[in-house]
Amino acid sequence: MKSYAYIYALCLLINLSVIPVKAQGSNNQISIDSIRHILKKSSELILGVTDEESESLLGITKEKRDSGIYLLEEVEKLVKNIDDPYLKIEVNRAKIDFLLRKRDTVKIKKYLNSNLEIIKGLKDNRELGLYYEHLGVFKSRLKKHDEKLKAWLKAEDLLRKNGEVKDLIDINYNLCFAYAKNKKWSEVLEHALKSLKAIDQAQVKKNRRGHLNLFLSEAYVNLNKFKKVKNCFNNIEVEKGIYEYTLRFEGRLLSVKGLYYANKRNYKKAAFFYKKSAVAFSSFLDKKTKEISADLTLLSQLNLKEEENKRIKVENKLKESQIKTNKYIILFSSVFIIGLIVLSVAQYRKSKYKSKVNALLSSSNNKLKEANEKVDKALRAKSDFLDSVTHELFTPLTTIKGIVFLLQKEKLTISQKKQLKLISMSSDHLLKLLIDVIHLNNLEKEKFELKHEIFDxxxxxxxxxxxxxxxxxxxxxxxxxxxxxxxxxxxxxxxxxxxxxxxxxxxxxxxxxxxxxxxxxxxxxxxxxxxxxxxxxxxxxxxxxxxxxxxxxxxxxxxxxxxxxxxxxxxxxxxxxxxxxxxxxxxxxxxxxxxxxxxxxxxxxxxIPEKSAEENKIFADSRDELQKNINVLLVEDNKVNQLITKKIISDYGFTCDSAYDGKEAVDMVRSNKYSMILMDIMMPKMDGFEATKYIKEYDKKIPIVALTAISEKLNKDKFDEVGIATVLHKPVNPELLYKTIISCS
Structure with missing residues (x-):
């Protein structure tokens, strides 16, 4: 049924507003205010709900839209008799907004040109800026993106210099949206920040903050400014209450989070958020489909009711006055009842949706906790595995490099020297690969700290x-x-x-x-x-x-x-x-x-150090009587490595005893006097940490140097706890081993 009473009331309002205009009396200001009021009312009836993505038919009946169009046309007629250029600009602007909704690009040009002529006479740069803003929207409808961008940039410049603070919100928002489509992230960053600043100053249109923070987060991710991305995510979460947090918005937000973690190389989290984003977008499309279906059904029902009302009107034409009265009562009652039903359904759906979301959030939170625990366990397992593999790989490399070192001192043929060189190069290549993998792993776990040493x-x-x-x-x-x-x-x-x-x-x-x-x-x-x-x-x-x-x-x-x-x-x-x-x-x-x-x-x-420091380089190949008085205890569970390392130590002129495990080393220290101990860590019966602890209880001053393949960085606390100050890594460099023995003895 058409809302005849509603239209009648609006028409009456127009007639009351027209009288003072025609009278040309002292009440002219009142008539202008009335026209502005009608203009505002027409926009509300035409646009209904203000949805940035699409116009929903829910809540916008055909009668209301027609009434709004009628009011706009009447205002357009009225304003011709009023000498107020700014009011004419407002009416033209409302007409442009209406035509943009209809996508009638032919008629829009007429109203744009009309506004431009008025503004030229006024020489008002603020109004000129608003004109270029509308021109940019018009060019966007025509798919002329270069012209659109040019118009918006000019509008932004004019409004920034001559407009009000609130004028900068929408123009910078539009520029931000345009640059985001072209993936020009620096420009997106610039205009999003300007729009947010204008919102904070003007304290209007706060519902745009969510989308602007989303644009900012996407720009920061693509510009590799990861520290600022999380601030944007936090702002979006904190300010949920002041903007419409739709499924589509949630899908975009989750997608940006996925991109953020992908760039951080956390592919597990990236995949998680991309999956959630796909679910949100799917839900959004499903919801939109259902809404459109419901709207079409409602529209069909309204059309049927309209036909039925026409038939009733023809049949009861003789009883018009009585029927009109009954019709008005029925109409207002129906509207009231439908409003209550719609409100109840909406409230029920909202409550059901909130319950479902809370349940999902609770479930997701529990799963996230479980996933974090699994990740922590996996990282610890990876660290332990790395220590074991390092030891097992470095041990045979120690054997190979030690044998090569000893063989190079023997008399060899040219062919044997070449073969030894190949063995040495191969072992060096394996060692480099192993060190690179371990080094990269430690860097990814942020286990390294920078040293501060003086050097040339x-x-x-x-x-x-x-x-x-x-x-x-x-x-x-x-x-x-x-x-x-x-x-x-x-x-x-x-x-x-x-x-x-x-x-x-x-x-x-x-x-x-x-x-x-x-x-x-x-x-x-x-x-x-x-x-x-x-x-x-x-x-x-x-x-x-x-x-x-x-x-x-x-x-x-x-x-x-x-x-x-x-x-x-x-x-x-x-x-x-x-x-x-x-x-x-x-x-x-x-x-x-x-x-x-x-x-x-x-x-x-x-x-730059305050005082220069000279590097102390102490190394000598000669063997003197002092070296012969140095007695080293080598603790090594691998027999081959023990023989090779012992031979290297002996070749340098030192005395060397050996033990196969920590327990044997403890017994030997109690029975003999040693200048220092070279201690392997991973051994049967008693490991190097436990053996060092027992030896230090017996003799606190004896120097103990770890000779191991495990990571010094990962086990630093254990080395410090038992009193191991120096760590040599397998396969040990003979010259470094010599220096260490000299310095510790």
């Missing part, structure tokens, strides 16, 4: 370059430039700096043959206590594609199987270098083109 960077780099060129020269020409202004002594982690530099230099040498390697180390800035050094290594090798650059920091990735087979290696070098640089709050930059070489650069901040 220029001398260190000279030695590293000479060493790498000797090992992997590939007949390349080396161009080396180390800035003479770099301080003689710097303070930092010498080992980790060496690792980063060597891994990048080794890559350049490996992938370049008969080419040029350009090495530059320059002082970028310097203060009294800080020096920023820029390192760059450029080669003329095979180069990389953009896709290969994007994957260069992934573990075990070398671009292709063909490259791996041709050049070898593990594909861990750049991944380890990147993670070490992250410890220094730095990053790595790659520029490359296929066939034109690669340039890799990075920067590191060093401390």
């Amino acid at each position: 960077l220029k001398t260190l780099l000279d030695n590293l370059i000479d060493f790498s060129v000797d090992m992997k020269g590939n007949n390349n020409t080396i161009h080396k430039r180390i800035d003479s202004d770099i301080p003689e002594n710097l303070k930092g982690d010498m080992l980790k700096v060496s690792q980063v530099f060597l891994k990048i230099l080794d890559n350049a040498l490996k992938f370049t043959k008969y080419g040029d390697i350009d090495i530059k180390v320059m002082l970028e800035s310097k203060t009294e206590d800080k020096a920023k050094i820029k390192f760059s290594i450029k080669d003329t090798g095979m180069g990389m594609t953009k896709a290969q650059i994007d994957k260069a920091f992934e573990n075990f990735d070398q671009g292709s199987v063909k490259i791996n087979r041709k050049f070898g290696g593990t594909g861990l070098g750049l991944s380890i270098a990147k993670k070490i640089l992250e410890l220094h709050n730095s990053s790595i930059t790659i520029k490359s083109k296929p066939g034109k070489g690669t340039k890799i650069s990075f920067k590191i901040d060093f401390d």
Whole structure:
């Protein structure tokens, strides 16, 4: 049934408003206010609920929409007789909004041109900014995105300089949305922050904060500003009450969370959120489908009722006055009852939905706790497994390298020397692979801390370059430039700096043959206590594609199987270098083109020590009488390793006894006097930690050095607890072993 009473009341309101306009009396201001009131009423009737995604028929009857259109047309007629250019602009703007909803792009142009002519006469830059904002929306409907963006940028400039604070909310929101579609994340960031700032200042349109924070989180993820992403997620969660938290919004939010964890390489969490996002979007589509179906059913029922009312009207035309009265009563009663029913159903569905969501949240929370416990157990198991595997792999490597070391001192034929060299190179390759894997694992678990030691960077780099060129020269020409202004002594982690530099230099040498390697180390800035050094290594090798650059920091990735087979290696070098640089709050930059070489650069901040310190280098091959008085106890459960290590110690001129386990070592210390003890850790009967504890109770001053394959970093607390100050890793370097014995005795 049509709402004739409702339309009649509105028409009466129009007539009452028209009278003062025609009278041209002193009440002209009242008539303008009345027209503005009718204009507002027409917008409410036409638009109904303000849904940013689509116009829902629920709550917008055909009668109300027709009434709103009628009011808008009447206002358009009235405003022609009023000399108020701003009111005319408002009416034209309302007409443009209505036509945009209808997607009638032909008529919109007429009203845009009309507004532009009025604004030119007024010379009002704020109104001009609002005009360009509408023009941008119009161009968006025409799919002219470049023109749309140009119009919105002009609108933003005008409104920022001449408009009110609230004017900046929608224009920056529109720009943010446009740039997000084009994946221009820096611009998204800029305009989202501007819109949020305007909302905070004007304290209006707070319901836009949720979407703006979502745009911000997506921009921060794509710009790798991960620390700020979680703030956006928290803001969205905290401010749920001030905006409509729809399933579609939830789907987008979960999708961004998935992208965030994917970029953080936490693929398990990423998959979890992507799955939840898909469920949310599926639910959203299902809900929309049901709403549209219900709306169509309601519309069909309304049409049937309209036909029935027409028939009743014809049949009862003679009793019009009585029927009209009854009709009004029935109409208002029906509207009231339908309103109650709709409200009750909505309240029931809302309550049911909340109960379901609470149950799901409770279940998800329990599953999350269980998953976290499993992850913690898996990490602990991984750590224990790594220690065991390290020990088992390092033990045979110790045997191989020790035998090679001893055999090299024997008289050998040329063929035997070559074979020993191959064995040594193979064991070195296995050792490097094992160390890289363990090193990467510790970095991922954030087990490393930067050391602060004083060293000469220029001398260190000279030695590293000479060493790498000797090992992997590939007949390349080396161009080396180390800035003479770099301080003689710097303070930092010498080992980790060496690792980063060597891994990048080794890559350049490996992938370049008969080419040029350009090495530059320059002082970028310097203060009294800080020096920023820029390192760059450029080669003329095979180069990389953009896709290969994007994957260069992934573990075990070398671009292709063909490259791996041709050049070898593990594909861990750049991944380890990147993670070490992250410890220094730095990053790595790659520029490359296929066939034109690669340039890799990075920067590191060093401390400048107050006083220069000279490196104390004490090593000698000679054996004097003092060495003969040094008695070492070697505790090693592997017989082969025991024989080799004992032989190395004896060759240096020291006396050496051996024990097969910790219990035997404790008994020998009680019976003999030793200068120091080399203690294996993982042994049967009694391990190295327990044996050290018993020995320290008997003799607190005796130096005990761990000779082991387990991770020093992961077991630092245990070493400190039992009193082991020095740790040597298997396979031990003979020269380092010699230095350690001398320093401890």
